[in-house]
Amino acid sequence: MREVAVVGVGMNRWGELWEQSHRRIWTEAALEALSDAGVDRVEAMYVGCMSGGLFTGQEHLGALLADELAMGPIPGTRVESACASGGLAFRQAYLAVASGAHDVVLATGVEKMTDVDGAAATYALSTAADQEYECYHGLTFPGLYALMARAHMHRYGTTERQLAAVAVKNHRNGHRNPLAQYRDEVTLDQVMGATMVADPLTVLHCSPITDGAAAAVLVPLDMAKRLSPRPPVRVVASAHATDTIALHDRADLARLASTEKAAEIAYRQAGIGPSDLSFAEVHDCFTIAEVMVVEALGIADRGKGGALAESGYTALDGRLPVNPSGGLKSKGHPVGATGVAQVREAVMQLRGECGDRQVKDAKWGLTQNMGGTGASSVVHIFRRA
Amino acid sequence: MREVAVVGVGMNRWGELWEQSHRRIWTEAALEALSDAGVDRVEAMYVGCMSGGLFTGQEHLGALLADELAMGPIPGTRVESACASGGLAFRQAYLAVASGAHDVVLATGVEKMTDVDGAAATYALSTAADQEYECYHGLTFPGLYALMARAHMHRYGTTERQLAAVAVKNHRNGHRNPLAQYRDEVTLDQVMGATMVADPLTVLHCSPITDGAAAAVLVPLDMAKRLSPRPPVRVVASAHATDTIALHDRADLARLASTEKAAEIAYRQAGIGPSDLSFAEVHDCFTIAEVMVVEALGIADRGKGGALAESGYTALDGRLPVNPSGGLKSKGHPVGATGVAQVREAVMQLRGECGDRQVKDAKWGLTQNMGGTGASSVVHIFRRA
Numbered sequence: 001m002r003e004v005a006v007v008g009v010g011m012n013r014w015g016e017l018w019e020q021s022h023r024r025i026w027t028e029a030a031l032e033a034l035s036d037a038g039v040d041r042v043e044a045m046y047v048g049c050m051s052g053g054l055f056t057g058q059e060h061l062g063a064l065l066a067d068e069l070a071m072g073p074i075p076g077t078r079v080e081s082a083c084a085s086g087g088l089a090f091r092q093a094y095l096a097v098a099s100g101a102h103d104v105v106l107a108t109g110v111e112k113m114t115d116v117d118g119a120a121a122t123y124a125l126s127t128a129a130d131q132e133y134e135c136y137h138g139l140t141f142p143g144l145y146a147l148m149a150r151a152h153m154h155r156y157g158t159t160e161r162q163l164a165a166v167a168v169k170n171h172r173n174g175h176r177n178p179l180a181q182y183r184d185e186v187t188l189d190q191v192m193g194a195t196m197v198a199d200p201l202t203v204l205h206c207s208p209i210t211d212g213a214a215a216a217v218l219v220p221l222d223m224a225k226r227l228s229p230r231p232p233v234r235v236v237a238s239a240h241a242t243d244t245i246a247l248h249d250r251a252d253l254a255r256l257a258s259t260e261k262a263a264e265i266a267y268r269q270a271g272i273g274p275s276d277l278s279f280a281e282v283h284d285c286f287t288i289a290e291v292m293v294v295e296a297l298g299i300a301d302r303g304k305g306g307a308l309a310e311s312g313y314t315a316l317d318g319r320l321p322v323n324p325s326g327g328l329k330s331k332g333h334p335v336g337a338t339g340v341a342q343v344r345e346a347v348m349q350l351r352g353e354c355g356d357r358q359v360k361d362a363k364w365g366l367t368q369n370m371g372g373t374g375a376s377s378v379v380h381i382f383r384r385a
Numbered sequence: 386m387r388e389v390a391v392v393g394v395g396m397n398r399w400g401e402l403w404e405q406s407h408r409r410i411w412t413e414a415a416l417e418a419l420s421d422a423g424v425d426r427v428e429a430m431y432v433g434c435m436s437g438g439l440f441t442g443q444e445h446l447g448a449l450l451a452d453e454l455a456m457g458p459i460p461g462t463r464v465e466s467a468c469a470s471g472g473l474a475f476r477q478a479y480l481a482v483a484s485g486a487h488d489v490v491l492a493t494g495v496e497k498m499t500d501v502d503g504a505a506a507t508y509a510l511s512t513a514a515d516q517e518y519e520c521y522h523g524l525t526f527p528g529l530y531a532l533m534a535r536a537h538m539h540r541y542g543t544t545e546r547q548l549a550a551v552a553v554k555n556h557r558n559g560h561r562n563p564l565a566q567y568r569d570e571v572t573l574d575q576v577m578g579a580t581m582v583a584d585p586l587t588v589l590h591c592s593p594i595t596d597g598a599a600a601a602v603l604v605p606l607d608m609a610k611r612l613s614p615r616p617p618v619r620v621v622a623s624a625h626a627t628d629t630i631a632l633h634d635r636a637d638l639a640r641l642a643s644t645e646k647a648a649e650i651a652y653r654q655a656g657i658g659p660s661d662l663s664f665a666e667v668h669d670c671f672t673i674a675e676v677m678v679v680e681a682l683g684i685a686d687r688g689k690g691g692a693l694a695e696s697g698y699t700a701l702d703g704r705l706p707v708n709p710s711g712g713l714k715s716k717g718h719p720v721g722a723t724g725v726a727q728v729r730e731a732v733m734q735l736r737g738e739c740g741d742r743q744v745k746d747a748k749w750g751l752t753q754n755m756g757g758t759g760a761s762s763v764v765h766i767f768r769r770a
Contacts, residue, residue: 001484001485001486021517023517050444051438051444052512053436053438053439053509053512054438054439056516057508057511057512057516057520058512058515058516058517059435059436059465059467059512059513060465060466060467060512060513060514060630060756060757060760060761061465062465062466062473062627062761063466063467063627063628063630063643063756063757063760063761064515064630064760066627067627067628067629067630067631067634067760072626072627072628072629072643073626073627073628073642073643073646073647074626074627075625075626075627076466076627076761077464077466077473077477077625078464078465078466079462079463079464079465080444080445080446080447080463080464080465081445081447081448081461081462081463082444082445082448088447088462092462092477095480095481095484095486096480098484098486099386099480099483099484099485099486100386100484101386101480101483101484123442124438126442127437127438127442127443127444127445128444128445129445130449131441131442131443132406132408132443135442240460240462241457241458241459241460242447242448242451242452242457242458242459242460242461243448243452243457243458244452244457245445245448245449245452246452249452257458258448258457258458261458371445371448372445372448375445375448375449375452376445376447376448376461
């Protein structure tokens with residue numbers, strides 16, 4: 001397998017983009033990535049999208065978007081793994097380049113979520129869980145993550161204040177991200193006092209419904225050094241793992257086994273451990289998710305993820321910043337795009353292009369993207385080439 | 386890239402399976418493929434499914450089905466390219482083995498289409514076309530293919546009787562396939578006299594709505610020779626190409642550019658031409674589709690696909706049998722499963738296991754799977770190892 005680098009990234013301004021179509025927001029991000037990479041053709045492309053069918057009535061996005069970019073007859077492949085669709089699209093693009101199947105590959109993610117009403121969006125998102133054994137009985141995603149939060153609080157003494165500290169930190173970072181959906185800072189009291197969605201998660205513990213897209217261009221490392229107008233960033237690890245789809249089948253509701261497994265593989269591939277990381281972009285679809293993810297990644301000891309957020313260790317100026325982009329919480333969560341936007345942030349951080357949210361001396365970055373309640377996880381590690 | 390072989394295949398009995406769930410039919414096919422291959426573990430799996438969201442309210446099938454097979458934490462990846470989802474899942478599995486990323490990979494496809502009513506199924510299928518520019522204006526898939534049929538008839542003098550000959554041939558083959566949905570033989574008069582759906586396509590020109598699944602196990606060729614209880618079958622070509630998603634954007638409504646392109650690549654990889662083929666399994670979602678596909682594959686001269694069907698050249702005892710399985714027309718068309726079921730037929734034909742639908746002296750087999758009105762095409766070529 002060949003070494004692979006990212007030479008271009010792109011993203012549109014995320015939000016409730018009622019005036020823009022699905023394909024329009026995708027094309028904006030894709031063209032920006034191509035321009036950033038300094039290329040005008042790719043040999044293949046991947047699209048991460050969770051539910052084109054339920055959100056917009058449009059499947060077959062691989063072909064549609066290759067056409068939209070006027071790049072047919074190149075192969076355009078859609079991959080889906082619920083909210084990890086973007087990370088998985090990036091991974092398939094990585095494998096296409098690493099294997100030698102293609103030299104210049106575009107990895108993208110997109111979701112247009114606000115063209116349906118709230119109930120329809122909640123239903124569409126529920127298709128990431130076990131429809132027959134969880135959702136038909138009334139569970140929604142805030143409900144599932146609330147169960148995980150309660151399990152974590154019960155076992156480890158995690159507090160609502162610690163969970164809220166995740167939201168405060170991520171909004172503080174997102175405040176500095178011009179493409180984020182919600183750039184407002186929030187206080188602990190605001191998070192804890194907001195409208196309750198599923199106890200203990202108020203609305204400010206939850207990531208929003210978002211329209212957005214992101215894109216990245218991957219090439220073999222040796223080509224990157226010749227081609228790229230910007231410093232290339234190496235992909236040093238790519239891992240994907242699964243866990244039970246239903247929460248009730250897990251031995252431990254307060255652990256994310258798929259992230260643990262994917263991280264174990266990724267650290268081995270990269271030859272580093274969590275203490276070597278300069279920053280991590282992780283899947284904070286709910287505040288409890290970030291707490292459990294930093295534990296699964298070995299950034300926090302087991303049960304200490306909440307305390308770590310509260311301590312400032314994962315703040316932008318802390319020892320190991322987590323979600324310098326603002327995370328899903330502040331930047332937004334267009335489910336199919338999220339994993340690719342994490343890659344964009346990692347690449348820009350490693351290039352030193354993040355302005356007032358720049359992580360100092362960034363050398364190694366990790367991205368972690370998750371589907372459902374952690375039934376699938378995709379982990380990548382990047383470093384400056 | 387390593388040489389790859391298929392060492393196991395599986396498929397359930399296709400039909401309207403109201404008493405079986407989505408995951409149940411998939412698991413039956415997957416377990417049969419594993420048993421056929423003589424393996425009890427795989428390192429990764431791919432699932433082709435067009436619209437789990439619209440047909441069953443269940444996305445995230447990569448993780449769900451890895452879990453259902455009790456094979457988590459292996460990576461389970463869903464890929465989608467409308468009705469070419471199965472072919473594309475097989476191609477991703479092929480790339481995973483060819484690249485060296487994994488040694489034993491399960492490629493599967495599934496669709497559970499009959500849990501929704503006819504109008505909802507028509508809507509779900511329409512998401513394979515350009516929703517904004519075609520379907521919102523009232524076009525359905527029979528309508529789109531009827532436009533293509535009229536263009537072909539106008540340009541080349543193709544007749545309704547020639548189109549009907551495709552249905553007659555495929556039902557004659559499907560009559561000998563114990564897993565086919567519709568095993569009845571039909572006559573030219575029955576096809577032409579059946580209820581009109583979209584002129585000139587009567588209901589017997591159209592493939593049905595089907596519940597079904599299929600699966601295949603892929604390994605490196607050198608491992609296949611050690612491992613397999615059955616004769617391994619080599620994958621000698623794998624290609625994927627796209628075309629405009631909307632019919633109105635094409636220079637020629639009577640040509641399938643994506644199939645032409647994918648076939649060109651595949652023949653080059655395999656080092657053969659269409660005259661070397663022993664048989665082909667192609668995407669006859671409508672009779673006109675088979676006519677256009679055999680032209681795009683070079684089996685018929687341009688404009689002669691209809692005459693070829695009528696001549697008996699593509700019959701089971703003809704010079705180059707097309708759709709010995711019965712094709713989508715008789716075997717059924719659970720959209721995400723179709724491409725993998727084509728692979729199953731090719732493998733069984735090359736092993737000589739097809740009983741009274743066996744193609745004599747089968748050495749080379751081709752499969753062609755198509756999404757939408759040909760916006761995506763996936764072509765594979767196989768031979769006995």
